[in-house]
Amino acid sequence: MDPALRELLGELEEFASTNDASTDDRDRKMLNITHDTGVFLALLIKATGSRNVLEIGTSNGYSTLWLADAVGVDGLVTTVEKAPGKVAMAERNFARSGLGSRIRQVQQDAGDVIRSAGAGSHDFVFLDSDREQYVDWWDDLRRLTAPGRLIVVDNATSHAHQLVDFTKAVEATEGYVSSLSPIGNGELVILKEG
Numbered sequence: 710m711d712p713a714l715r716e717l718l719g720e721l722e723e724f725a726s727t728n729d730a731s732t733d734d735r736d737r738k739m740l741n742i743t744h745d746t747g748v749f750l751a752l753l754i755k756a757t758g759s760r761n762v763l764e765i766g767t768s769n770g771y772s773t774l775w776l777a778d779a780v781g782v783d784g785l786v787t788t789v790e791k792a793p794g795k796v797a798m799a800e801r802n803f804a805r806s807g808l809g810s811r812i813r814q815v816q817q818d819a820g821d822v823i824r825s826a827g828a829g830s831h832d833f834v835f836l837d838s839d840r841e842q843y844v845d846w847w848d849d850l851r852r853l854t855a856p857g858r859l860i861v862v863d864n865a866t867s868h869a870h871q872l873v874d875f876t877k878a879v880e881a882t883e884g885y886v887s888s889l890s891p892i893g894n895g896e897l898v899i900l901k902e903g
């Protein structure tokens with residue numbers, strides 16, 4: 710990784726740690742993935758040669774930077790966020806990172822984006838937003854994910870209680886294999902068999 714990007718990620722980690730401890734208002738928290746989760750996502754993207762990533766839940770763009778670095782120069786990360794203040798923060802961080810050309814920001818409700826995405830349009834999906842909606846998104850998530858590709862769900866351990874129905878739906882669907890990794894807040898890795 711480029712040293713300047715490593716430094717920016719470290720700065721964002723320090724900012725989020727101080728910021729999130731200073732408020733009880735969830736809308737003001739960054740709620741970023743852990744550093745280890747960033748490494749894990751990057752490893753999965755590089756190992757699978759994924760190039761067209763969909764991220765649900767940008768916040769200030771910390772996780773997006775890990776994804777955009779991992780997809781390489783030909784890759785594109787589409788990242789979805791509904792909160793205007795977070796979109797603006799992320800935009801500034803993307804400009805600083807030099808990875809802006811690999812990132813497409815969408816300010817919209819994720820459900821609408823997921824419903825309108827084309828079949829097989831993404832080869833890696835990262836879910837980090839409104840967990841209780843994931844079960845309603847499952848049919849469309851399956852459709853937009855290309856065969857043989859991965860969907861990764863953050864907070865699968867820390868907020869397992871909010872993912873019970875989603876996890877049951879995944880396990881009940883033919884042609885999908887999933888595994889829970891104890892990295893960070895728990896990453897549920899789902900393979901759409903190809």
Ligand SMILES: C[S@@+](CC[C@H](N)C(=O)[O-])C[C@H]1O[C@@H](n2cnc3c(N)ncnc32)[C@H](O)[C@@H]1O
Pocket residue numbers: 739740741742765766767768769770771772773789790791792795817818819820837838839
């Ligand atoms: C946990 S944070 C994302 C953290 C980010 N992935 C990171 O690690 O840097 C979740 C974000 O999802 C956004 N969000 C929640 N529900 C959403 C929805 N239905 N559509 C779009 N964004 C949503 C919230 O505004 C919040 O910024």
